[in-house]
Structure formats: structure tokens, C-alpha cells
Amino acid sequence: MNLTEYKDVYVFAEQRDGKLQNVALELLGKARELADANQEKVVAMLLGKDVKPLAQTLIEHGADRVLVVDHDLLKDYMTEPYTEAITAITTEFKPSIMLIGATTIGRDLGPRVSARNRTGLTADATKLEISDDEAHEFRMTRPAFGGNLMATILCKNHRPQMSTVRPGVMQKMAADASRKGEVVDYKVDFDVKKISRVKLVKTVKEEKTVADISEAKILVSGGRGVGTKDGFAKLEALAKELGGEVSSSRAMVDAGVMDQSRQVGQTGKTVRPNLYLACGISGAIQHLAGMEESELIVAINKDKFAPIFSVADLGIVGDLHKIVPMLTERLRTMQR
Ligand SMILES: Cc1cc2nc3c(=O)[nH]c(=O)nc-3n(C[C@H](O)[C@H](O)[C@H](O)COP(=O)(O)OP(=O)(O)OC[C@H]3O[C@@H](n4cnc5c(N)ncnc54)[C@H](O)[C@@H]3O)c2cc1C
Structure with a gap:
């Protein structure tokens, strides 16, 4: 493999039902930084059916070039045709770096593409x-x-250098409508025989019953110090006053008090809200990995040596069961 032939940073621009996923734009922001450091280009790979109108958004968020692969076979995500299309791109254009969102789709696609290209893949990178x-x-x-x-x-010895990154870890660039880029229709000759082993019979969408904590601007998060569902009711009342959502440490998920969809951390979600209020959370490294990039971190803990205070902008040493209702009440009276 002649490594000097490989250049540019490629991003898988994941879309579902014609809607770009946030993580694609976040990856473009990071790709822009990496490409600038190497004086290279950012190329977005946009696969789907009738998805070309999305190309402009990708350019506004950092892409210099968008390769659009438009095909009936790519309408809904399926491992084989998507792998085929991306491998056609890697074979022809020889990317140096490839970034994929660590979504359910990206976690399926990334390893396939890396195996096909005989290269490695760093899953769930937190820093690039x-x-x-x-x-x-x-x-x-x-x-x-x-x-x-x-x-x-x-x-070191294989290309592309591939990584998946979880949603919320990297930051989008602000959209710049004046950015110019090239949109290229890229045709792939699919080997239908190879990709017809699996057929999509029906798509069943999971009902979204809970809010997505990674999208929330304000999170009131509870740990073992909160203890019970009654304890979390106090956090919910505060979150309601603040217009935020409630999230949790893994301890409370493992205890069956909170749903896994609300878990913050290495094995939960990565969040970056404007305000993260950590109540009765010690600040284990696996928890910090999911929230330390929050804009403002306020921690309430009765142990003044709790590690959470090392990342907090503001720390309150005391009993959350007294402080949280007091804060809620104060906000209520302020709004009257
Ligand atoms: C592979 C792996 C992955 C993991 N992934 C995650 C993850 O994604 N997310 C995650 O959160 N954890 C994760 N963990 C677990 C992590 O190591 C910790 O065990 C967990 O975060 C602890 O949760 P906690 O802070 O709620 O509980 P604890 O560590 O028990 O802390 C409770 C805190 O509450 C305080 N407290 C108690 N009572 C009060 C009160 N009345 N008022 C104020 N403060 C009070 C205590 O002083 C203490 O600091 C993972 C662990 C492993 C090994």
C-alpha cells in the first residue's frame, strides 16, 4: 500500500428518511479541523434515494465536496449496498481518514467497511x-x-484511518451559507447478486416515548445519592421549573430506578447541555466521559471531596434532598 496516494478526510453523512443526522454535521466540524491541519479537503459521502438536496447543508457545515450516491437500493439502510457503495468510493478516491457516527447504522457499517478495506477501526473515539x-x-x-x-x-500502515464517534461528542461548525463546495453525482455499479441475500421486508419504528437527553439544553441529573423514584420526583420538579430533562448515572439505571435511555456516561449517552446539574453523583471517570463537555456544570454533593467537584464550575456541599426542593421553590417564586 502506497500511503502517499491517500488523502482527504471523508465523512459518512448519515441520513434517515431524507433527514441528515446531527452526528453527520458534528463529524464535519471535526473533519474540517483535521483537514485544515493537513491542508486537505473534507468530503461528505451522501448515500440514499433523492437525497441530493441535502448536499448544500453539508457544504454549509464544512464539506468541500459531496459525493452523492443516489440509488433505489440505498433508500433504506442495508449493510451490503451501503458497504458496496462506500468501498467503491474508497477504491477510487483513496481517503486518508474516514469518520462515521457511532449510531446503530454507523456501528453496523463501520466494521464492514473497515474489513472490506483491510484496515483498522477505532470505535467510539472521544478525541481526534x-x-x-x-x-x-x-x-x-x-x-x-x-x-x-x-x-x-x-x-500507521493501512488506509483509510477509520473511526466512529458517538453523537454529541464533537461540535458542529456554525452553518455558513456563503461556503462553496462541489456536488458530484457518483455512480456505483452494484453487483445485485451479491447484495440480494438480505431483503428489507418492513420497517417498524420504535415509538419515541422519552425525550432524547443528548438534545436537552438543561439536564438535572441524579445519582445514587438521589436513591429512589421519590428522590427523582424532586429532580423532575426542578427540571420542570428550569425547562429541562432528568438524566441519571448508571448506578440508578442498574438499580432499576431510571431507564437506560436517560443514562449519561461511557455506556450511556454523551451530553453537552448548557447546564448540567449533577445531584448526588460522585463523578466516576465513566460518568464524566459523558458530560464533562457541558457548558456549565453545577454539582450538589454532601461529600466535599467528591470527584465531581473537580469538573464543576459551581459546587454546593450539602444534602440534595433539602437543596433541590429549595431551589425549585425559589425558581417558582421568582417566576411569579
Ligand atoms: C465499563 C464501565 C462502564 C460504566 N459506564 C458508566 C456510565 O455510562 N455512566 C455512569 O454514570 N457510570 C458508569 N459506570 C459506573 C461508574 O463507575 C460508577 O459506579 C457510577 O457512575 C456511580 O454512580 P453514582 O455517582 O450515582 O454513585 P456513587 O459513586 O455511589 O456516588 C453517590 C454520590 O452521592 C453522594 N450523596 C449521597 N447522598 C447524598 C445526599 N443526600 N446529598 C448529596 N449527595 C449525596 C455521595 O457523596 C456520592 O458522592 C461504568 C462502570 C464501568 C466499569
């Missing part, structure tokens, strides 16, 4: 950077050994 020495290495960092240390992974 180009080294500022002469080597200009692409460094992918992710938690390892149960989150107890951070491992930086290099893919």
Missing part, C-alpha cells in the same frame, strides 16, 4: 487530532480497560 510534529499522525483516543485509562490509537 493531527499531531503537531512533523509526522502529522492521525491520533484517535478512546476510553480503554473499562474507562480507567484513555488509549491513543494510530493506524
Whole structure:
């Protein structure tokens, strides 16, 4: 493999039902930074059926070029045709770096594409950077050994250097309507025989019954110190006053008090709200991994040595069961 032939940062622009997923735009923001460090281009790969109108949004968020693969076979996500299309792109254009969102689709697609291209894949990276020495290495960092240390992974001998990144970890660029880019219709000759083994019979959409905490601007989050459903009712009352959502540490999910969809952390969701209010959460590394990028972190804990205070902008040492209702009441009276 002649590594010098490989260039540019490619992003899988995941869309569902013609709607771009947030993570695609977040990855473009990071890709822009990486490409600028190497004086390369950002290329978005947009696969689907009648998806070309989305290309402009990708350009506004950092893409220099959008490869649109429009085909009936790509209307709904299926492993084989999507892998086929991306492999056609990698074979022809030889990307140096490829980023994919760690969504259910991306987690299925990423390993397939990496195996097809005989390269490695760093799953769930939390940090991506180009080294500022002469080597200009692409460094992918992710938690390892149960989150107890951070491992930086290099893919030195194979290309593309691939990574998946969970939604909410990277930041979007602000949309810039004046950005210009190239939109290319890219035709793929699908080998129908190869990809007809699996057929999509029916799509059943899961009813969205709970709010997506990764989208919330304000989170009132509870840990073991909250303890029970009654304890969480106090957090819910505060969240209601603040116009936010309630989230949780894994301890309360494991105890059956909170639903897994509300778990923040390494094995839960990554969140970046404007306000993260951590109540009775100690601040284990696996929890911090999911929330430390929040804009403003306020922690309430009765132990003044709790690690959560090391990431908090404001710390309140005391009993949350007294402080949370007092805060709620104060907000109520302020709004009257
Ligand atoms: C592989 C792996 C993955 C993991 N993934 C995650 C993850 O995604 N998310 C996650 O959260 N954890 C995760 N964990 C678990 C993590 O290590 C911690 O065990 C967990 O975060 C602890 O939750 P906690 O802070 O609620 O509980 P604790 O650590 O028990 O802390 C409770 C805190 O509440 C305080 N407190 C108690 N009573 C009160 C009161 N009345 N008022 C104020 N403060 C009070 C205590 O002082 C203490 O600091 C993972 C662990 C492993 C090994």
C-alpha cells in the first residue's frame, strides 16, 4: 500500500428518511479541523434515494465536496449496498481518514467497511487530532480497560484511518451559507447478486416515548445519592421549573430506578447541555466521559471531596434532598 496516494478526510453523512443526522454535521466540524491541519479537503459521502438536496447543508457545515450516491437500493439502510457503495468510493478516491457516527447504522457499517478495506477501526473515539510534529499522525483516543485509562490509537500502515464517534461528542461548525463546495453525482455499479441475500421486508419504528437527553439544553441529573423514584420526583420538579430533562448515572439505571435511555456516561449517552446539574453523583471517570463537555456544570454533593467537584464550575456541599426542593421553590417564586 502506497500511503502517499491517500488523502482527504471523508465523512459518512448519515441520513434517515431524507433527514441528515446531527452526528453527520458534528463529524464535519471535526473533519474540517483535521483537514485544515493537513491542508486537505473534507468530503461528505451522501448515500440514499433523492437525497441530493441535502448536499448544500453539508457544504454549509464544512464539506468541500459531496459525493452523492443516489440509488433505489440505498433508500433504506442495508449493510451490503451501503458497504458496496462506500468501498467503491474508497477504491477510487483513496481517503486518508474516514469518520462515521457511532449510531446503530454507523456501528453496523463501520466494521464492514473497515474489513472490506483491510484496515483498522477505532470505535467510539472521544478525541481526534493531527499531531503537531512533523509526522502529522492521525491520533484517535478512546476510553480503554473499562474507562480507567484513555488509549491513543494510530493506524500507521493501512488506509483509510477509520473511526466512529458517538453523537454529541464533537461540535458542529456554525452553518455558513456563503461556503462553496462541489456536488458530484457518483455512480456505483452494484453487483445485485451479491447484495440480494438480505431483503428489507418492513420497517417498524420504535415509538419515541422519552425525550432524547443528548438534545436537552438543561439536564438535572441524579445519582445514587438521589436513591429512589421519590428522590427523582424532586429532580423532575426542578427540571420542570428550569425547562429541562432528568438524566441519571448508571448506578440508578442498574438499580432499576431510571431507564437506560436517560443514562449519561461511557455506556450511556454523551451530553453537552448548557447546564448540567449533577445531584448526588460522585463523578466516576465513566460518568464524566459523558458530560464533562457541558457548558456549565453545577454539582450538589454532601461529600466535599467528591470527584465531581473537580469538573464543576459551581459546587454546593450539602444534602440534595433539602437543596433541590429549595431551589425549585425559589425558581417558582421568582417566576411569579
Ligand atoms: C465499563 C464501565 C462502564 C460504566 N459506564 C458508566 C456510565 O455510562 N455512566 C455512569 O454514570 N457510570 C458508569 N459506570 C459506573 C461508574 O463507575 C460508577 O459506579 C457510577 O457512575 C456511580 O454512580 P453514582 O455517582 O450515582 O454513585 P456513587 O459513586 O455511589 O456516588 C453517590 C454520590 O452521592 C453522594 N450523596 C449521597 N447522598 C447524598 C445526599 N443526600 N446529598 C448529596 N449527595 C449525596 C455521595 O457523596 C456520592 O458522592 C461504568 C462502570 C464501568 C466499569
